[in-house]
Structures are given as structure tokens and as C-alpha cells.
Amino acid sequence: MNLDQELREVPLSEETVFEGILINVSHMQVQLPDGRTAPREIVNHKGGAAMVAIDADENIYMVRQHRVAVDEITLEIPAGKLEAYGDDPYESAVRELEEETGLRAENVELLTSAIPTPGYCRELLGIYMATGLSQHEDHLDEDEFLHVVKIPLKEAVARVMSGEFRDAKTIIGILMAWQKLHG
Amino acid sequence: MNLDQELREVPLSEETVFEGILINVSHMQVQLPDGRTAPREIVNHKGGAAMVAIDADENIYMVRQHRVAVDEITLEIPAGKLEAYGDDPYESAVRELEEETGLRAENVELLTSAIPTPGYCRELLGIYMATGLSQHEDHLDEDEFLHVVKIPLKEAVARVMSGEFRDAKTIIGILMAWQKLHG
Numbered sequence: 001m002n003l004d005q006e007l008r009e010v011p012l013s014e015e016t017v018f019e020g021i022l023i024n025v026s027h028m029q030v031q032l033p034d035g036r037t038a039p040r041e042i043v044n045h046k047g048g049a050a051m052v053a054i055d056a057d058e059n060i061y062m063v064r065q066h067r068v069a070v071d072e073i074t075l076e077i078p079a080g081k082l083e084a085y086g087d088d089p090y091e092s093a094v095r096e097l098e099e100e101t102g103l104r105a106e107n108v109e110l111l112t113s114a115i116p117t118p119g120y121c122r123e124l125l126g127i128y129m130a131t132g133l134s135q136h137e138d139h140l141d142e143d144e145f146l147h148v149v150k151i152p153l154k155e156a157v158a159r160v161m162s163g164e165f166r167d168a169k170t171i172i173g174i175l176m177a178w179q180k181l182h183g
Numbered sequence: 184m185n186l187d188q189e190l191r192e193v194p195l196s197e198e199t200v201f202e203g204i205l206i207n208v209s210h211m212q213v214q215l216p217d218g219r220t221a222p223r224e225i226v227n228h229k230g231g232a233a234m235v236a237i238d239a240d241e242n243i244y245m246v247r248q249h250r251v252a253v254d255e256i257t258l259e260i261p262a263g264k265l266e267a268y269g270d271d272p273y274e275s276a277v278r279e280l281e282e283e284t285g286l287r288a289e290n291v292e293l294l295t296s297a298i299p300t301p302g303y304c305r306e307l308l309g310i311y312m313a314t315g316l317s318q319h320e321d322h323l324d325e326d327e328f329l330h331v332v333k334i335p336l337k338e339a340v341a342r343v344m345s346g347e348f349r350d351a352k353t354i355i356g357i358l359m360a361w362q363k364l365h366g
Contacts, residue, residue, distance in 0.1 A: 004256050007249040007328050018201035018208055020224045022303055025201055025208060030251055033328045041203045042252045043226060045303075066190040067301040068213055069225050073187050074301060081302065112343070116299045116351045117306065118250040118257060119264065120205055120228075125351075145190050145216045160295070161362055168299045168308075168351045175358040179344055 006033050014042070022081070045123035049093035050079035052111070052173040053103050053130040058153045058181075060174070061101045065146040075149060075159075076167045077174070079125075089113070089126030097130060099139055101148050106132025111176040116168055127173050129180065153178060189216050197225070205264070228306035232276035233262035235294070235356040236286050236313040241336045241364075243357070244284045248329040258332060258342075259350045260357070262308075272296070272309030280313060282322055284331050289315025294359040299351055310356050312363065336361060 009030040018025035028040040053061045062075045080096035082089060090108065097103050111127045140146070151159075156174045159165045165174065192213040201208040211223040236244045245258045263279040265272060273291065280286050294310045323329070334342075339357045342348045348357065 004247070004249075007247065007256060007330065009249050009251045009328075011251060017203070020200070020208065020210075021222065022224045023208070023226065025203065025206070027203075028251065032326060036326075038326050039204065040251055041205045043206065048302075064187070064190065066187075066192050067298075068192045068194060068211065068223055069303060069305050070298055070301055070307070072298075072301075073190060074298075076301070110346070112346045112349060112354065114351050114354060115250075115253055115255075115257075115349050117304070118253055118255075118259070118350050119231075120252055121300070122252050123300065124253070143215060143219075143221050145192075147190065157362065157366070161359065161366070163293070163295045166295060166298045167301050168297050168355060171295065171297060171355050171359075172351060175362060176344065176354075179340065179358060179361075183340070183344070 008033060012037060041120055043121040045121055046082040046085050046087065047089060047123055048079060048081045048125045049089035049096060050077050050125060050127045050169045050173055051093040051097040051130050052077050052128070052177045053097055053101065053105060053133055054153060054177060055133050059150045060153050060156055061103060062149045062151055063100050063146040064149055074167055075165060076170045079169055090128065093126060093128045098136065099141065100144070100146060102136045102138035103130070103133045104136055105130030111173060111180070114169065114172055125169055127169055127176070129177050191216060195220060224303055226304040228304055229265040229268050229270065230272060230306055231262060231264045231308045232272035232279060233260050233308060233310045233352045233356055234276040234280040234313050235260050235311070235360045236280055236284065236288060236316055237336060237360060238316050242333045243336050243339055243360070244286060245332045245334055246283050246329040247332055257350055258348060259353045262352055273311065276309060276311045281319065282324065283327070283329060285319045285321035286316045287319055288313035294356060294363070297352065297355055308352055310352055310359070312360050
């Protein structure tokens with residue numbers, strides 16, 4: 001589509017200005033569509049994966065955990081970060097579900113590959129729906145502390161709509177699963 | 184709830200390790216529930232605001248723009264970042280809507296205050312729904328380049344469900360508005 005050329009920012013240079021364990025930050029110079037240049041700060045992140053696991057009675061499994069960045073105890077769908085750039089989020093979602101809840105699934109389908117914060121971060125987040133669940137043993141990472149909670153999907157939708165569930169991937173997973181099953 | 188004490192990570196120290204224009208990064212040391220310590224990388228961001236604007240025929244207004252971080256042309260609901268820590272996202276959502284689309288709204292209600300990436304970022308994102316729209320002049324920031332597109336809300340839901348609309352705030356705004364109006 002030709003009109004889109006009027007929108008495009010052309011990267012002129014990119015330089016790493018912070019290297020961390022979980023993220024890097026780079027400074028980019030871009031050429032704006034009108035020819036001027038502008039700076040952009042970009043967070044590099046390996047990406048993540050999340051899973052809405054739905055049992056035969058249409059309950060979903062959520063994990064209760066403390067998020068120190070926002071100093072809140074949250075209820076979120078099982079999720080984790082990818083271990084390396086280019087890792088398959090499908091495998092990661094399946095692994096995180098089993099690690100955090102002990103659940104394995106017969107059927108796993110991609111709901112969406114979300115962009116949590118396109119304005120400044122390269123993270124992509126694969127959000128999956130799992131059905132045909134069976135219970136096995138969980139095996140948390142040694143620095144993970146969480147409780148698993150089972151909630152009817154319908155109640156989870158209500159708790160999204162009331163503003164209680166605020167984690168973006170959790171809202172997306174719950175509402176897309178609901179829309180897929182009942183939309 | 185007493186059990187939640189078993190989940191809590193206690194911040195022991197926090198040090199800024201990168202200061203940018205849009206974001207800062209800090210290193211935190213936390214005490215885990217079992218007494219050990221662990222490092223945490225935290226992105227500090229002023230927060231943002233976004234608006235699903237719905238007209239009398241149930242069309243929504245979206246902006247087509249280039250996101251250089253993910254090198255994609257996206258369709259997103261109007262949104263922007265807060266100018267300072269502590270700014271009111273409501274005012275920012277109203278301002279961004281008018282700047283980007285020229286629309287003013289009689290009714291604005293909060294859908295949710297989302298946490299886009301609770302694992303590593305302090306950003307909160309107020310997502311609002313606007314109705315009772317009237318058209319005025321837009322006035323884009325000088326480094327904003329975008330096209331406004333009007334789409335039926337029902338079609339927007341379908342384009343979320345097909346995986347085409349991948350921006351997290353856009354998915355959340357569209358599905359919460361749909362659920363509110365038709366759930």
C-alpha cells in the first residue's frame with residue numbers, strides 16, 4: 001500500500017546503551033517521513049509466552065504471584081519469558097504451563113502473537129489456549145513463588161471487566177478465549 | 184490474605200543503571216520468600232493512555248502508523264504516553280484522541296488500568312471508551328505521522344480474533360468495549 005510509505009521511519013543507526021540480564025536498551029536514530037531525524041529508545045527483550053488452560057468444566061488456571069515492579073499481588077495466566085532470541089513461544093507456553101501448574105494439554109492453539117508495548121519494546125508474546133488437560137506434578141523454577149488458582153472462565157471475564165485483572169496478557173487471553181468459545 | 188506473605192518479594196535496594204528520555208532502568212535486589220536474594224531489572228516509564236472512540240454507528244477510530252521497534256505498520260487505537268510521572272491518564276487519553284483524530288467525546292469511561300508487562304516494567308496504561316463523538320480539527324505532534332481509519336467495532340473484533348491486530352492495548356480496548364456493549 002503506497003500511502004504507508006508516508007508513515008515509515010527509516011532506522012539510520014542503532015547503538016546499545018544498556019546491557020542487562022533480561023533486557024538491553026538501544027538508542028536508534030530514525031529518519032522521519034518528512035526527512036528530519038529523531039531519536040528512539042528501544043528495549044530489546046527475548047519475548048514471552050502465555051497459556052490460557054481451560055478444563056472440561058470451563059475453568060481456567062491462574063497463578064497468584066507478587067510482581068515487585070508494580071508492587072502488587074496479581075492473578076495471571078501461566079507465562080514466562082523465552083530463554084533465547086528466536087526460541088519457539090509454543091514450546092515455552094507448554095513448558096511454563098506444566099512447570100507452574102503441573103498441567104499437560106492435548107490441544108494447544110495460538111490465540112495471538114501480541115505486541116505488549118510497540119512504542120518502545122521489541123517483545124512479542126505468544127498467547128495460547130490449551131484444552132484436553134491432565135494433571136501431573138508441577139516443578140517450579142527455584143526462584144518462582146506462586147499459588148495456582150482455578151477460576152470459571154465466565155468469572156474471569158467478569159473480573160477483567162470490573163478492572164480487577166489488569167495484566168495485559170491475562171486480559172487478552174481470557175477475552176480471546178471467551179470470544180472464541182462464546183462469541 | 185495471609186498466604187500472600189509467602190509470595191512477597193521484599194525490595195532490599197534499587198539503583199538507577201540507565202537514564203534515558205522515555206525510560207529509565209533500575210537494578211533491584213529483592214529478598215525472596217525463602218530468604219535468599221535475587222536481582223531484578225525494572226524499566227521505569229511514565230505510563231500511558233489509550234481511547235476506544237465509538238461513534239453512533241458503532242465504528243471505532245484507529246490510527247495507522249509505523250512502529251520502528253517491531254518494524255511494522257500497525258493499526259492501533261489512539262494512545263500516547265503521559266508527559267510526567269503522576270499525570271492523569273484520563274486527560275491524556277482525551278488529549279491524544281483529539282490530537283490524533285480531531286474527535287471530542289461527551290462520555291468517557293475507564294475500561295481498565297492495564298499493566299502491559301508486569302514482569303519488568305512499571306508502566307500502567309489507562310484504557311478508556313469514548314462515546315458521543317463530534318469531529319473537530321486534529322493537531323498532530325510534529326514528529327507524529329499517522330493515518331486515521333474508521334472501522335466497524337464488529338470487524339475490529341474479527342481482526343483481533345484472526346491475529347491481525349496485535350497491539351496489546353488495542354486488543355484489550357476492542358474486546359472490552361465489545362464485551363461491555365454486547366457481552
